[in-house]
Amino acid sequence: xxxxxxxxxxxxxxxxxxxxxxxxxxHELPDRLLINPDTCIDCDACLPECPVEAIFSDMxxxxxxxxxx
Numbered sequence: 039x040x041x042x043x044x045x046x047x048x049x050x051x052x053x054x055x056x057x058x059x060x061x062x063x064x065h066e067l068p069d070r071l072l073i074n075p076d077t078c079i080d081c082d083a084c085l086p087e088c089p090v091e092a093i094f095s096d097m098x099x100x101x102x103x104x105x106x107x
Contacts, residue, residue, distance in 0.1 A: 040075040040096045041084070044103035047071055047092035055084040055093060 047070040056064035056071055063077040064084075073084075073093070084093055094100070096107055 039080050041073050041078055041080065041093055042096060042099065042103075042106050043071050043073055044092050044094060044099065044106045046090040047088075050090050050092065052089050054087040054089065058083045058087050 049069055050071075053064075053066070053071065056062075056066070059078075060081060060083065061077050061079050063074045063079075065072045065074060080095075094103065099107065
């Protein structure tokens with residue numbers, strides 16, 4: 039399973055989700071965060087920390103965000 043960060047993350051200034059990642063799988067871009075699928079261990083620690091609910095597993099991503107896969 040892979041986690042992705044979708045559109046609601048754009049321009050979000052909170053990085054609480056990245057701060058709790060035990061393997062530092064998040065990478066910061068100028069306008070959003072990305073999760074490195076090769077580093078992510080699927081621990082789910084980031085999910086409840088995302089204030090804009092932008093993190094999804096590739097198996098449960100809403101239809102409107104499938105382009106982010």
